[in-house]
Amino acid sequence: MNKIRLIYDLLLENYGFQGWWPINGKYNPNNYSYPRTAEQRFEICVGAILTQNTSWKQVEKALENLRRMNALNPQSITSFEVNKLKQAIKPSGYFNQKARKLKEFTTFFLQLKKEPTREELLSIWGVGPETADSILLYAYKKPLFVIDAYTKRVFNRIGFKEKTYDELQKLFMNNLKPDYKLFNEYHALIVEHAKKLCAKKPDCGKCFLNRMCKKIIR
Ligand code: SF4
Numbered sequence: 001m002n003k004i005r006l007i008y009d010l011l012l013e014n015y016g017f018q019g020w021w022p023i024n025g026k027y028n029p030n031n032y033s034y035p036r037t038a039e040q041r042f043e044i045c046v047g048a049i050l051t052q053n054t055s056w057k058q059v060e061k062a063l064e065n066l067r068r069m070n071a072l073n074p075q076s077i078t079s080f081e082v083n084k085l086k087q088a089i090k091p092s093g094y095f096n097q098k099a100r101k102l103k104e105f106t107t108f109f110l111q112l113k114k115e116p117t118r119e120e121l122l123s124i125w126g127v128g129p130e131t132a133d134s135i136l137l138y139a140y141k142k143p144l145f146v147i148d149a150y151t152k153r154v155f156n157r158i159g160f161k162e163k164t165y166d167e168l169q170k171l172f173m174n175n176l177k178p179d180y181k182l183f184n185e186y187h188a189l190i191v192e193h194a195k196k197l198c199a200k201k202p203d204c205g206k207c208f209l210n211r212m213c214k215k216i217i218r
Pocket of ligand 1: 154158197202204207209212
């Protein structure tokens with residue numbers, strides 16, 4: 001078995017199914033049938049934008065504000081006065097930029113006649129590779145591996161040399177079968193591992209990846 005797959009098996013064995021992406025604040029472990037509606041899909045896209053440079057905990061607060069205002073849908077985001085939108089998403093930080101990003105994305109979303117391509121998503125102001133791939137994987141069930149700061153930290157510490165977004169993405173996509181369920185779960189498990197054990201200050205003594213890890217800590 002290749003090392004990338006082996007790490008997945010160990011992460012799953014130790015943390016269990018993560019149930020990403022939460023819909024309406026609810027996690028659905030080992031159930032990859034979501035999103036089931038356009039509104040749920042839109043909720044994931046909004047979360048993918050709001051989570052840029054902030055923790056999911058803060059995003060949840062912003063999503064809850066939007067939910068309470070009955071505004072977690074494209075029509076409301078479009079019609080919302082921008083200052084009201086900024087106020088609602090304030091907990092997620094960078095709210096001036098993120099309000100504009102949400103407006104721009106929503107205009108794009110409402111015009112969609114079919115599923116978006118990666119190139120189309122990347123052409124939207126404020127959407128970079130991580131956000132585009134998160135949207136494609138979690139909202140559209142496309143087998144694209146999402147790379148984030150946690151992935152880079154964990155896998156570089158383990159000893160993989162790949163540094164850039166594209167290099168790391170290729171590492172996963174060349175070593176795993178193209179299965180959106182697997183990519184969904186793997187990414188969520190990496191996030192969990194980076195929070196629980198492979199944090200900024202790692203707890204290597206307790207880590208089940210210890211024996212295969214080069215522990216390159218910078
Ligand atoms: S052994 Fe330490 S550095 Fe390596 S993956 Fe585990 S926690 Fe991270």
